[in-house]
Amino acid sequence: MRRLYRIWKYQAVTGCAKLKTIKCECGHSNPFGTEICESCGKPLTNEKSHELINMRYEGSAVRSQTYNKTIVDKVWNFFSSVKVGIWIIIVILVAAAIGTIFPQEMYIPPNVDPTTYYKEEYGTPGQIFFLLGFHDLYGSWWFLLLLAALGVSLIIVSIDRGFPLYRALKYQRVTRHESFMKRQRLFAMSDSGISMDRVKTVLAKKRYKIKEDNGNILAEKNRFSRWGPYVNHVGLIIFLIGAMLRFFPGMYTDQTIWIREGETTAVPGTKTEDGQYYLKNHKFVMELYDKKDKQFSQALDKTGNPVPKNYQSNVTLYHAEPSQVVGAQTELKKERDAKIKVNEPLSFNDYSVYQVDFKLNEFHRMNLKLENKKTGKTYGEIKVNLFNPKSSYDLGNGYKVDMVEYFPNFKLDENDQPTTENSIPDNPAFVFKMFTPETPKGETAFIGIRKNVEAGDNKYKMSFSGIETKNVSALTVKKDRTLPIIIIGGIIFMLGVVQGLYWNHRRIWIQQRNGQLWIAAHTNKNWFGLKREMQNISEESGLVMPIDQSDEKSA
Amino acid sequence: MAELSSTLLYIAFIIYLIATLVFAMSLSDKKGKENKAAYTKRWGRVGYILSILGFASQLGYFFTRWMASGHAPVSNLFEFTTFFGMMMVFAFILIYAIYRTNALGVFAMPIALLVIAYASMFPRDIAPLIPALQSDWLKIHVTTAALGEGILSISFVAGLIFLIRVVDQTVSTKKTKMLEIIMYLLLCVFGFVLVSAISAAAGYETSFNFTDKKDQKVEVTYNVPALVGPPNGSQADDHFGPLVSSPSWMNGEQAPRKFNTFIWSLLTGGVLYGIVRLILRKRISAAIQPKLLNLKPDLLDEISYRSVAIGFPVFTLGALIFAMIWAQEAWTRFWGWDPKEVWALITFLFYAAYLHFRLSRGWHGEKSAWLCVIGFVIIMFNLIAVNLVISGLHSYA
Structure with missing residues (x-):
């Protein structure tokens, strides 16, 4: 280069x-x-x-x-x-x-x-x-x-x-060579005899800048419009460079986190020497348009499906200093409460957090009761936290339930063996071992949603007694340090485009030669406009109207 | 308020129609005693004033609908397309003020009319905004983009007049055929409006049950008689039955219905074109040409270029820059290669190429005019095909 x-x-x-x-x-x-x-x-x-x-x-x-x-x-x-x-x-x-x-x-x-x-x-x-x-x-x-x-x-x-x-x-000169004049597209010769002062006044009125040399005139306007294309190209180059910088480390992060209601999570990508940001999701809110809403009732009736009005996560932003002691509990300092909505991201420092997705009513806790199959009598309830289940639940008086196995998202694999698809409890299933004074050796049962498989002929069973759910918000964390460069590139581009397209560079040369008045005019674009202006000038000043020599040729 | 809004749109439509007729009349070479130039000038002025009145009425529609719904009415296909038509009229009003060419009105007004009529065939209910659309950028981005497209459309109108004016009609060439195809396609839009309106007035409906590509049993309701039914579909009523089934790959839920309407548009367009040809006994553009002979081709060329020169920066600002700012806010990224975004970029690149061809390589006159025709096709493709066929994140608009 x-x-x-x-x-x-x-x-x-x-x-x-x-x-x-x-x-x-x-x-x-x-x-x-x-x-x-x-x-x-x-x-x-x-x-x-x-x-x-x-x-x-x-x-x-x-x-x-x-x-x-x-x-x-x-x-x-x-x-x-x-x-x-x-x-x-x-x-x-x-x-x-x-x-x-x-x-x-x-x-x-x-x-x-x-x-x-x-x-x-x-x-x-x-x-x-x-x-x-x-x-x-x-x-x-x-x-x-x-x-x-x-x-x-x-x-x-x-x-x-x-x-x-x-x-x-x-560095252009006022007086140009004979053939430069003659070979311009707009050109005319006439016997002079008009007032050059009048011509200058008319040109000045049309906002031409006038340079003189030995009675010859160069009238020029809007030269800056010639730089328009170069300015907009520079803007585009800056824009493209900005877009390219994304691939350099530290310039760009884009990560999505799922936070359940009540959960606090470290915001990925925000860790620096000064510490790290944390977000707590208090509540995810989804609102729908009311069918009784008069102004929209017709449209809502037609679609039949509910139309969402708002997706929102109520969060608190925390910041934690880097902990001095390894393994010490990080101390969260509250920064502020915020409502993150679609179109209204939460911004702090270089980061923006967007509401991008959600999941309603994810299973969070499942309640089951130990029940005597014959009498229907129950002996206490266990509450299984589906994200962190205990291995044993003691119900007192010799009644106890052990969780032998847990499949958060149960499915059968190729060999028809129970397995789990992932750790999200969308379809929880358990293998329980139930101990009672009556059955001290324990009875085993496989329990899932609408599934109950027993190892033998059990006397007791686990029956569902309740479920607790929570909403989950998906938030995208973005840092994009290339944005300012891209914005500057975009602004320069727009200025250049307008500069180049909304104005036209026009020049008129008037020279005295051999007792004649020569006139030539040039523009980089929009000849029609130049000709109209020349017509105007010639009517007002008495200057002869130059002829379009490219027309003559084609005619 | 909503009723007032509809009425104002209706009035605007009628005024535009009258304005078109007045502009057309101003071009007719009546052999009266009157001075031809004075006649043209007078009726041109009447047409222009009518256009402004119509525009004012449509502006009334726009703001009353805004009041009724609580958001700028540019949020679905009907609202956006209507607004686009209004921006075409606005661009025409602007450009006419500079050049005073009546012929521009004869073509710009009916094309704007077609656009608005086409828009009215889509659901017109006032619908609520989904969360993604709840932003001030909705009005800023969409209105600027539509204004840019409206101004660029005028470059097509001027280019089309230029071509009708200069293309040699004494022999049949590729160019004369292309011009006839443009005429035919405009008549197809008219055909679509005609068929939809007549069907709606008659309250026609017929339904089919079929299995779509997601293997779901769906019912699809046609609002025009079924020429083409869904693949392996069964008609739920004894109305006029399908003559053929649409190809099996066309199995999206609404695809057969759209295809059927499309066929109807092409057929009606063909019939209309045939009737016009029978009456004129020559090519449509050949019949129009004599009316345009007193227009200077380089004036038309200039109008066409100026419209691009004015419209290109507006379009870039609205359809790319404002779009990017909004996309950054709503979708976390300023650019995501969504089909609508891509086609806005394609429009931008196309007109950028046009400007380079014209300013650096000296493509004036005919070549430049054909490019403007292609540019309009791209704009229409982005407006219609991307929404109805490709559909991405912008599918609501």
Whole structure:
């Protein structure tokens, strides 16, 4: 990059004499590759031609148009080409569109296997989609490479065109060469005889800045609009850099925690030398719209399903100093109470905590009674904490229940053996051993929801007597230090786009030559607007209306 | 309040319709004693004032509905599409103020009318906001995005007029065929509105039971006669039966119904197009062309470009930047490759390519106009297909 810059600077900024220079008849030495003399404006290529001159980048030496020898030149020229840039945009566009044909992997149900899901759901096209890796298209190496290519193109094109253009516009002369004038798209000659003062007044009224030299005039306005494209490209580059920084450690965390009501959890990713943050979930609240609500009753009747109004976790944020003694109880210092809702995350320091999901009525505690099967008489109740069950429950008077095995989320494996899917008690099942004075050796029974399997012919059984549930909140903890960079990039981009599109750079040259008045006008875009303005100026000042020479040619 | 709101929308619709007719009349080459330019100017002004009145009435609809529901009415397909139509009218009012081209009204107003009519075929009840939508960004993001799309649509309108004006109609070429396809598709939208409205007026309904892709038995109710039934479905009533079943992969719960409506739209569009061709006895665009001959092509080209130049930054701000800010707040990330997001990006990239083609590679006139047509297709695709077919996080809107 440095080398590229040096090469560019070497021949474009200094117009260095070490390289071949082009000497114009006015005596000025132009850098190699210059198309229009920087000093007098005489076209240096196709001198004899009468075609309109190419005013792009004011004809100044552009690196990519000048050198094409080394590999560096070739790479540089490739990425500095607007054509290549447009192609990169179009390829990204098409690729992005292809990625929406079927849902991306992140949007398919979380518990399905993508290798089979796409085929089952979308048939052969789905299978092809998956096999080509399009289920993770936006994270694929080639898509990231395309984005990188876009970034490189943005940088190179900005350097390649931006600096020469700046130089050319900064040092432009008022008096230009005869053929520079004649070969402008808008041009006219007329016998002079109008008041130049009046022309200047009219131009000034139209907010033109006027420079004079020997009675010749250069009227210019909105030059800053020419920097719009470069400003917005810089904004985009900053944006892309910001997006890239996410992959550096410490810049970005994204973790989801499930907290049950009443639970306190360390907030993942918030541990620093100063300690760590903790969250206590007091309550998860879900509200639904009331069907009797008059304004929405029609819509609510039609859908039939209840419509949620609010998801909210009432939490307290704590902070703990790092403990001096290993293993010592951490002391939590209350920071503040907060209500986390969708669209209203809790923010502290660099972190934001979002309400993202919930689970209502998760089993928390299960109550069972020891019962004599024949008499129906009960001998005390045990309360099983499903997250932390005891191995033995003593009911007194010689009555006791041992928990031999516990399956929080019971299922049968391939060999029809009882097992548990995970540690979430969605379908709890137990193997109990019940001891009574009558059955001192104990009786074993397998108890689950709507299941009761006994080892022999038991006299006693465990019967459900109650269940306690709790709601669970899913909260996502995010830290994203790249956001400020991305925001700055976005703002710069917007400013650049507006700057470049809402204003137009316009220039009018008026020269006295051989007793005639020559007038030429140029704009980088929006010729129609320039012509309308010229029409206006000519009506007000008596200046002859220049003719669009590109129209004449096509007509 | 809700009734007042509907009435105002209805009035706006009627005024837009009259404005269209007035603009069309202003172009007609009546051989009266009157000076042609004065005639065009006078009726152009009447049309313009009518457009502004219609817009004011629709603005009334918008704010009364806002009062009735308690939130900005841009939260479902009906509300958003109606608003988009309103923004098209607004963009037209803006651009007309600069260029005073009556032909723009002849095309922009009926297209806005079609958009609003299309919107009205979706459920119009005032629905409550789900938690994800309860944010001030709903109104900021959606309205700015719709305004950007509205202005960009005017570039399509100007581009279309340009093409009808310049494409050689003496011979049949790819270009004349493409123009006819555009006319046909616009008539298809009209066909959709016609079929839906007639069916609704007649209170037509027919139901099917079938097994959807989740292996669940579902009942689907068609509001237009069933040409295409669900795969392996059985009709629950003895109404006009399906002629064919939709292909077996089309087994989403609502997919066969949408497909049936789609077929109806294409068919009615075809019938309408056939009738118009029979009356005109030439291509529709060839019949319109003579009315446009006194328009300067480079003026149309300019209008089309200016609309992109004005609309592109607005669209970027609304559909990408505000969208990202909201997404960061509601969904924890500013960008998540949700289909709607991706298609907003595609729209952005497309118009970025357009600007590079035009400003750096000198694509003016016809090429530029065709690009504007494609741009509008992309916007419509994002509005309609992404919601009805692809559907992601934005499926409510």
